[in-house]
Amino acid sequence: MVGLSVFLLIGIIAILAVFFYFVPFLLWISARVSGVRISLIQLFLMRIRKVPPQVIVRAMIEAHKAGLKTITRDELEAHYLAGGHVERVVHALVSASKANIDLGFQMATAIDLAGRDVFEAVQMSVNPKVIDTPPVTAVAKDGIQLIAKARVTVRANIRQLVGGAGEDTILARVGEGIVSSIGSSESHKQVLENPDSISKLVLKKGLDSGTAFEILSIDIADIDIGKNIGATLQMDQAQADKNIAQAKAEERRAMAIALEQEMKAKAQEARAKVIEAEAEVPRAMAEAFRSGNLGIMDYYKMKNVEADTAMRESIAKPSSKPEK
Structure with a gap:
């Protein structure tokens, strides 16, 4: 129960x-x-x-x-x-x-x-939101690199939240504006003296169009000096020109060496032809003896002439030994 x-x-x-x-x-x-x-x-x-x-x-x-x-x-x-x-x-x-x-x-x-x-x-x-941009690197016309950081104050645009671009687009556009503003400056000193000129130029471009935000202000928080890009580029260009000149000089030297070798080959060829022609002289003399065109006395006279010529040449040459 x-x-x-x-x-x-x-x-x-x-x-x-x-x-x-x-x-x-x-x-x-x-x-x-x-x-x-x-x-x-x-x-x-x-x-x-x-x-x-x-x-x-x-x-x-x-x-x-x-x-x-x-x-x-x-x-x-x-x-x-x-x-x-x-x-x-x-x-x-x-x-x-x-x-x-x-x-x-x-x-x-x-x-x-x-x-x-x-x-x-x-x-x-x-309550507007402040967005810190990552470091933006740009180069002024004098070749000096500047690294800028900005703070963008934005307010949500209720009417553009559906289909409007987000924070990434705002950051990309602001970075592009900073690069354009610094790149159009004649000297990096002008940017350092008047950093607010970057903000004014960027704000005039209407970077918030088509986004879900309304940009209230752009403030440059920090600017650092980077490398001398202009000097670096000139050094790189000079090194490149030097390498090109060296390559051309090496090419000319190689052509000269090739021409020298070619001339040596031609000299060897000419020497071989001379030796070949000299080899024909005994044959011609033998043929002259057989045909009676050259007698033994003629041959002796020719040898005497050659001996006299060799003696005169040896006397005419300066002595290689120093005089005592």
């Missing part, structure tokens, strides 16, 4: 738990006390549609207490089912209403579904 009573008690508790899960009676009382009109049937249907009633009811209570009477339960449910953040949207709408920012429910839900934090965007509209 006792076991049956315990079993019935557990069954009643389970039934009540299931009932209060699908019919959140306490949540309905909280909504009624806060002035939000919603029926138990609607809360039950939320459970059937797998929409958490706590999220929707808390959002409706917050909107009602903030004076946002136009937000309906169906709109909140539709936004939740679409994958949006209901509480974040309601927080953003309440903050925008208190700050007199024109932000409707449709715009807020569109921004939220686009993947942006609409509540953070409203906060940024009230």
Whole structure:
């Protein structure tokens, strides 16, 4: 008998738990006390549609207490089912209403579904954000490299949050403007003397067009002097010219060596022809002896002439030995 009573008690508790899960009676009382009109049937249907009633009811209570009477339960449910953040949207709408920012429910839900934090965007509209740019390297016309860092103060542009570019685009455009401004300066000294000229020139370009932000100011936080790029380029160019000249000189030397070798080959060829011609002389003399055109006395006379000529040449040559 006792076991049956315990079993019935557990069954009643389970039934009540299931009932209060699908019919959140306490949540309905909280909504009624806060002035939000919603029926138990609607809360039950939320459970059937797998929409958490706590999220929707808390959002409706917050909107009602903030004076946002136009937000309906169906709109909140539709936004939740679409994958949006209901509480974040309601927080953003309440903050925008208190700050007199024109932000409707449709715009807020569109921004939220686009993947942006609409509540953070409203906060940024009230309290602008400061973005520090990475070091930007640029070279003035005198060849001196400058490294600049800037701080960009931006405010969220609610109308451009859907489809507008983000912080990366702002940083890229500001960096491009800094490079352009320094590159157009005649001397790096002008930039160091008037760094605000960079800010003024960059702001005139309207870098925030098409982005989700409005640029309020661009302040140059730091400028450092880098390398002398002009001198480095001139040194590199001089070294390149030197290498080219050396290559051309080496080419001319190689051509001269080749020509010298060619002339030596031609001399050897001519010497070989002379030797070949000299080899024909004994044959011609022998033929002359056989034919009777040359006698023995003629041959002796010729040898005497050659001996006299050799003697005169040896006498005419200066002595290589030093005189004592």
